[in-house]
Amino acid sequence: MIKVTINNINVEVKEGTTILEAAKKAGFAIPTLCYHPDLKPKGSCGICVVEVEGMPALKRACMTEVVNGWNIHTNTPLVRTTRKTILELILADHDMDCPTCIKNNRCELQNLAATIGISDIKYRKDPQTKKDIDNTSLSIVRDPNKCILCERCIQVCEEIQTVNALALSKRGSETVITDAFDTGLGNSVCVNCGQCTVFCPVGALYEKSDIDKVWEAINDPEKHVVVQEAPAIRAMLGEEFGMEPGTLVAGKMHAALRRMGFDAVFDTNFTADLTILEEGTEIVGRITGGGKLPVITSCSPGWIKFMETFYPHLSEYVSTAKSPQQMFGALSKTYYAEMKGIPPEKIVSVSIMPCTAKKFECKRPEMRDSNYQDVDYVLTTREIARMMRQAGIDLKEMPDEPADDPMGEYTGAATIFGATGGVMEAALRSAYFLVTGRELDDVDIVAVRGMDGVKEAEIDVDGLKLKVAVAHGLGNARKILDKVTEQLKNEGKSEYHAIEIMACPGGCVGGGGQPWGSDMARRTRRGETLYKEDKSLPYRRSHENPSIKLIYEKYLGKPNSEKAHHLLHTHYYKRSKIDGKVIND
Amino acid sequence: MDSEHQCQCAQQNEEELYPKLEEMIEQHKGRPTELIMALHKAQNLFGYLPKKAQEIISERLNVPISTICGVITFYSFFSTVPKGRHSIKVCLGTACYVRGGQQTLERVEKELNTKVGGTTEDRRFSVDVVRCIGACGLAPAMLVDNDVYGRVKSTKIMDILKKYE
Secondary structure, three states: OEEEEEOOEEEEEOOOOEHHHHHHHOOOOOOOOOOOOOOOOOOOOOOOEEEEOOOOOOEEOOOOEOOOOOEEEOOOHHHHHHHHHHHHHHHHOOOOOHHHOOOOOOOHHHHHHHHHOOOOOOOOOOHHHOOOOEOOOOOEEEOOOOOOOOOHHHHHHHHHOOOOOOEEEOOHHHOEEEOOOOOOHHHOOOOOOOHHHHHOOOOOEEEOOOHHHHHHHHHOOOOEEEEEEOHHHHHOHHHHHOOOOOOOOHHHHHHHHHHHOOOEEOOHHHHHHHHHHHHHHHHHHHHHHOOOOOEEOOOOHHHHHHHHHHOHHHHHHEOOEOOHHHHHHHHHOOHHHHHHOOOHHHEEEEEEEOOOHHHHHOOOOOOOOOOOOOOOEEEEHHHHHHHHHHOOOOHHHOOOOOOOOOOOOOOHHHHHHHOOOHHHHHHHHHHHHHHHOOOOOOOOOHHHOOOOOEEEEEEEEOOEEEEEEEEEOHHHHHHHHHHHHHHHHHHOOOOOOEEEEEOOOOHHHHOOOOOOOOOHHHHHHHHHHHHHHHHHOOOOOHHHOHHHHHHHHHHHOOOOOHHHHHHHEOOOOEEOOOOOOEEOO | OHHHHHHHHHHHHHHHHHHHHHHHHHHHOOOHHHHHHHHHHHHHHHOOOOHHHHHHHHHHHOOOHHHHHHHHHHOOOOOOOOOOOEEEEEEOOHHHHHOOHHHHHHHHHHHHOOOOOOEOOOOOEEEEEEOOOOOHHHOOOEEEOOEEEOOOOHHHHHHHHHOOO
């Protein structure tokens, strides 16, 4: 153990503890800005400086490990003046249009200015240096005028996601964070995962909003607006209304959406169950019919663009099943439209997603199997919360209401789609039935749960040993994909039968559209909530869902039928590692 | 018509250099830490760093293209603009600056219709600024290739540049 004093308070900590952590233990909060618990400390901002007796220079608390016997002071005149000067300089180079900024009231820089006590900015920015806002991406907006160069976005893009869309460019006062040729994120390898928008402490990176268009549709009496909500939303929306992270708000969410004026409130969980039937049938077919193995899941659009860019040689292994969002979109303008006798051109299909990449996915040119754009607008968790606040809805006070028929009923297998490992677990629950005709006794497949980056499990299906792997976060995905690539190259086959990949750390509960101020601890709590809901539901296997049985009986025939293939399956492209554009071979 | 023809020739020549680039960077293949060496070689070969050369280096060395662009824009030595056959460097060191270096520069920019860091359309000249070439006694000074010109009057500039084809 290491003994140090923080502001004359004795504290004992383990070796390798930083000053920041030791101070916390002693009851002192050191202000930080570039520091984030999920990232390696980089010390780029300098706000966390402290004095250490006997040291000539101030130390950055986030990245300095304590040494036995150190006397550390976190609140001296020198420390206070230094922090203030640093912050004044950051603010001087920052567009301070706070009331109209998307981050207003949720900005870490704003909070820091309040904490440190900045009353006057001595330096002002030259208005000539105004930079263009990057609007080229379908998912993410980048405003360099707000950027404080903390580099969190670069870190998450490089270290956690290994996409490397963003980097520092130029030098000195001209330094900007931008994509490769500064031609905009829409013309780069960015996979739209939106983790940069979650890690950005200010309003420099955020989702491209569709709020106005959705209000317009809701207020148009000619339009029939249907809405679907992803599995993860019910575990995170509450946070936007001051509820504890991980509060389950499924029923309140349905009630709130109805009160906002959506004409039909459905649930993406319904098509998550449908995905399992389509994908599960595909997996079983490939295993028993000698098809390409492993089957890799296809629900995560960030992962899909990543695969098309960096692992196009594996595209034939990826399931052809569309994501639940896109299955829902196609069915809302066919199955539902026909059933209700509503012309599909009058239907506006809206989805609520924890995801920014879904905005890109819904605009992919092939996602028009209903002969219309299958999903019209995608709203992130943050956007729907903003709309609810605009509508004066207090989520906490909402009653619990179910979603509407015929696309609202769901099983526990669908709800766990929102957590890493959930899709695999749901698929195994049904695959077992599809192969053996019997039900799996214990549906809890805990080996694929939890926050380990790569998880593996082996399931015995009547003597057939199914080997599966699960990865979340694209850096972790690379580990398993490189292994599979090697195996396929050297041995002609892989040890795995099926692999689940989610682009975001934690799965969808850690998506790029989640509430601001998130970290791994919150992502974990949201995931646990989904497993709790799973346990509480009457059906826990997708193939048991009565509404799923109905849609096959009335409309689709059977899983992987011709009609199902037309509406619920898709294909992939190869993309350039330079600009992310489709390459036609 | 003439300039168009010339331009295509230049591009054709550039295309012919790519096999040479592949050869030169072969030893750096799969070694991201040797990026700057590879960029130096490419710049020596082409006179600047064409986008295609950056893409090839990214692929061969296994360095993300965003990192390469970051390095190129950080170091002023690297250029993404083709260099002219002759380089003009106008000195803006203190002595030259006080004695009218700025006016010299403005005149050069105006006469050649190109800005600092740029190259004329016919690729005859590139224009850059330097901070002191040690010829303060001759201020304002200007370099064309390796020739030093002192006490440059803006009216004399075109006479000087005429010598370089």
